[in-house]
Amino acid sequence: MIKRILIALLLLFSTLSWAQVRVVTELGEGWRFRKGKHDQAYRTDFNDKGWEKVTVPHDWAIYGPFDKEIDKQVVAIEQNGEKVPSEKTGRTGALPYIGEAWYRHEFTLPHYRKGQRVLLVFEGAMSEPRVFLNGQKVGEWAYGYSYFHFDITDKVQEGKKNTLAVQLSNRGESSRWYPGAGLYRKVQVIVKNPESIEQWGTFVTTPFISRDLAKVNVKTKVSGGNLRLVTQIRDAQGNTVATDSTAKVFGQEFEQNIAVTNPQLWSPETPYLYTAVTRLYAGNVLRDEVSTRFGIREISYRPNVGFSLNDKVRKFKGVCLHHDLGPLGAAVNKAALRRQLQILKDMGCDAIRSSHNMPSLEQLELADEMGFMFLAESFDEWAKPKVKNGYNRFFEEYAEKDIVNLVRATRNHPSIVMWSSGNEVPDQWGAEGVKRAKWLQEIFHREDPTRPVTVGMDQVKATMASGFGALLDIPGLNYRVHLYEEAYQSFPQGFILGSETASTVSSRGIYKFPVEKAIEKQYP
Incomplete structure (x- = not known):
């Protein structure tokens, strides 16, 4: 009897040996960081002993100092009815996010055996990362909010220290809000078999x-x-x-x-x-x-009915939520995210739109656990710029790759009930924008046929005229509440989404009295 048990245990361990399955290592502690240009920092023999020791996720820009000159603009905001330009500041927090920085890390792979595959996975690097391992360039990416990975099998050293170096570069006029800086989301090494x-x-x-x-x-x-x-x-x-x-x-x-x-x-x-x-x-x-x-759940969007979850019609009671954590910065902190979401839950919120970029995986995990319906957004720009050094520089080369990675990395989250391919993109004007909207939507459909796609549109009249809004699975209206009735009648979908709106009816600080009660209208 004992002999049979021992044989069974040996067979079990030979089948389930941890040496035979994947090992995931998070590269959190032990990083060295320095801001500025360091042209030789990719080399294995580079001396980084004087560099700051940091833990990743890490946002180097949140440490300040504040300086309004960083994001000062002299402009007239047309949608507020301004005619004369005046000084504006604070769009990116007046924090010093602009500039180059390097991260270096040494690691070994104790579970690695020759012949296995090794992946290096980034969940966000702000921005334009160039990645080196043992003095050789592994690859590069562009979008600071994108998840991406590289196969480093042919560059990793068995039984030795491996030197990882990451160069990041944030340009001025690249964002309309505080983007953070650095390796602000997790970095992982995955060792697995060829099969x-x-x-x-x-x-x-x-x-x-x-x-x-x-x-x-x-x-x-x-x-x-x-x-x-x-x-x-x-x-x-x-x-x-x-x-x-x-x-x-x-x-x-x-x-x-x-x-x-x-x-x-x-x-x-x-x-x-x-x-x-x-x-x-x-x-x-x-x-x-x-x-x-x-999660086991059913979503549907039906003309003249609207959105249903598990065959029950419901409205989204949501917020548009940027990725930073206030004074903690952009570095992902799950405890802080949980606190943030609990406050939203307590006030009756049940939906979140990731404005205007790809959410962290930690945020989606919490949305699954705590019960938030999620609208996962991709871009704030397409080919036409809003800011000089925005995503428009990368759109043609990277848009499809970024959407593919977004969908594949997050599609199993039951909280996600909709994708968004853009927010208030200037491409809403003209025939080329219509083609881009269709192209992006088809990529989402190819990668995930189970969820619809929207765009947060602020040029509603233009999208009515061009066909841009009509081709979307879900026409999303940013503000423009006075156009809801016309949009509902114009668009063929049979419903509209208030993708970004406010109880103050978009007044942005201007309140008119006396208040006159209007007849409330409901749109599916």
Whole structure:
């Protein structure tokens, strides 16, 4: 009997050995940082002993000093009826976010074995990061809010120290709000086998839901051949409620349909979460394992009805929320985010729009847990600029890559009920803008057919005339409350979204008395 138990244990450990599955290491402590130009800082022999020791996530600009000259403008704000230019400041917090900076970090990979793959994952780097490992350039990105990763397998050193160097550069006139600076979101190293699940390679949806049964569809992209996949669905207490080992394979993608009985539905009032544990085997040997948290919920947008969650019509009671944490800056802090969201929850908020960029993964995790419907936004600019050094410089080369990464990294969050491809973009004018809106929307549809796409439009008359607003899944109106009736009648969708508005009816500090009560109108 004892012999049989020992043999079983040996077989179990040979199958589930941690040396055979992925190891994720967060590079948090141990960084060295210095602001300014340091042309040789990518080299392994560069002397950084005098540099400041910091922990990532890190925002170097929040330390100040404040200086109104940093973001001073002499302009007339036309939408406020101004005719004469006057001095304006504070758009970016009067904080010194402009300039170049370097981060360096040394790390080893104790679990790494030759032949494995190594990924370097960034969840946000402000901005225009250039990444070097052991003196060699790994790659670069542009958008400071984008998630991205590089395969560093051919540059990593086994059993030795690896030197990571990241150069960041924030230009002036690149943002309309405080963007932060530095490695303000997590950096991770992932070690996994050649036979493995791709980064952001799982996609969990719930295409059928009834009171007694839910169909959970799991698509999993993998690398390697002659593999099999086993997925367990676990409830919020960690109990296994369903298992599937009969995945169909289409090229390098497995697809599973798993039945969950008596499903608990996700909503802002009951944010119930399940976990899909997906294991990849070569024969009987476990090669990779990924856990994906998800919710069982149904969303729909119907003409003359509007938005429904789990077959119940409801309005969004939401806010547009920038990514920074006030005096804490842009560096992600989950405790501070939780406090922020709890305050919103206590005041009756149930929805958030990430204005006007890609949200942090921590914010989405909390939205899942605490019960917020989320409108995940991508860009504040397309090809036409709002500010001299904004995203317009990168749009043609990076827009598709940035949207692909946004969707793949976040699509399993049940809190996300809608995508936004832009906010008040100047491209609302003209035929080229219509083409761009269609192109971006189709990328979202390709990557995620389950959610609609909107744009926060402030040039409503122009979008009525050009067809821009008509082609969107959801026409979003920023302010312009006086145009709601006309927009509702003009656009073919049968509903409109107040994507950015206010109880003060967009007066921005101008209040007219006496107040006259108007007849309230409801739009789906």
